[in-house]
Amino acid sequence: MNAAVVGAGMAGVTVARLLQEAGIAVTLFDKSKGSGGRLASRQWHGDWIDHGAPYFGAEQPAFHRFLRQRLASSVLATWQPGIAGLVAADEQSCYVGVPRSSAVTRALLAPVCFQPATRVTRLQRDGSRWQLFNDGDSLLGSWDLVLLALPAPQARPLLAALPALATQLASVEMEPCWVTVMQTATPVPLPDVEIGAHPHLRRITHNSAKPGRSRQGIYVLQASTAWSQNHLEEPPAEIGEQMRQFWLDCRPPARDSQILFCHRWRYGFTRQALGQACLWQAAERIGLCGDWCLGRRVEDAWLSGLNLARQVLGSPAATL
Template identity: 40%
Template sequence: MKPRIAIIGTGLSGLSAASALHAAGHEVQLFDKSRGSGGRMSSKRSDFGDLDLGAQYFTARDPGFCRAVARWQEQGWVAPWTPRIYQSRQGRLSPSPDAQPRWVGTPRMSALTRGLLGELPARFACRICEIFRGAQHWQLLDADGNLHGPFSHVLVAVPAAQASALLSAAPALATRALNTPMEPVWAVALGFSDKLPTPLEACFVQDSALAWIARNSSKPGRTAALDSWVLHASSDWTRAHLELPAGDVLEHLAAAFAEVLGQPLPAHAEHLAQRWLYARPAAEQAFAALADPQLGLFACGDWCLAGRVEGAWLSGQQAAREILDSLRDPA
């Protein structure tokens, strides 16, 4: 059987691996429970424009990732974002000294994963709930009872808690994934008919229910009828209010936003809220990917590294290398 590789998850880590494996001449098949690619890099379409509710931007440090970002910029998938960035500490606003280059997908964050997906075969709205091995090959069972396969290798590229359940055939991998705690984050978007009178376009927040504020409409390529803002709660506040109704979350975080700005907010024309249960790993991990080459079972994700967008891409690249090595040395 010619190697056929299943990849569960079309976030950046899964697509990073898929691109590398496809470039090496191998057949891949992607699966995702959502209706489109992106994972936490997906964008939310709304009445007040496209919103980046998950990943807000990314930085590039690793030389290989820097080269990839340069290629993506040439293809028009990403662009630099240079917001007027502030920090809020003990109720006081001041310009942030953090001047590192920041990148965003354009015209929305999901443009990057859509570009990487290209024409690769993918099944969306397909929740894989079990991976099991037949006589020689892997089969996948989805939530509707359909079987997919056979596959010689399977790469699980979903959040750690979900990965652990899918990796039950490799208990050592499942345990490492299970022991990788993830932080939750409530995200809120607000749209105002008139532009808020503040120079602030992004802000790191401390001593507040909020951790991050961004003027979404300040990002390159965004077109919106409203002045749109995205607010991220701190993980501590989110854990304490995990089951709070979305309307109450909106009220609390909007009030915290007004406190940071030091001015009352006008009535917002539009709003929405989203809870990310697995927003980022609680601590940096010592592994870039998980692998059981003898079984042909692998896992990757930003949770394998430091939780950044760059970490997701690097994890996918490492998983692809592990799979390619196992193909070269099947013993």
């Protein structure tokens, strides 16, 4: 039995790892150069900057166990940031990947056959198996089962052969998020995490304050949903200048700050979740998972991937 998993974010890596541990040969694809998805990091002059989820909480003991049983402390650290503003309970103490967010998915997928830089654009039935094609419409191979771990709007085009399944995704809504990364030459007296410092900024995170980062003075500015939506198609250079101004409005001492880069997350967060842990069609041997099934956090992505693995293996909850 073999399986193709498309999408190497937390959901895809979780289901891939659990199936591989259960003896199924998994091939994991991602369109990006590495893993992580929205648990993203970019290399910057020898250091790493996390421009997706900067950290994540773990409310469920089973999530703590999953992480701690599979990840060394050199890859996963706990962080208790100094916080200003209203935060969720799971942000008071959280996990961070070391030396970057995506170290977590990178370590989790180690036993799995990973094919990065491969965008899957088409699925086709081949008897009882599934064939996958890339963006040049070249055949990637065929598998007994296929699992899509992509944001719902990116999964839908792959479900052309299964319109009823595609329709189930129609209720899911996702919202964008612009991110701008700044560097200051001189230290700024800021908390590690600041929520709602400016009406158009959802959060400012001091990347350099996280465990295992060496470069000083790097701040990641996350725009509010409303502002991101209203400026979705603007060029990154203009976005960066506007977000820099928000930062100066609320932090005047940071006048010497420079913009390092901007990133647009078109499908940054779930607005309306599916309300079901995952989707699995046993007869067709196809399934879907992702944070959007349950919520908008890394833990939701993990739980969705876990549930899909249980469905595929037909396992009682306790065994996985």
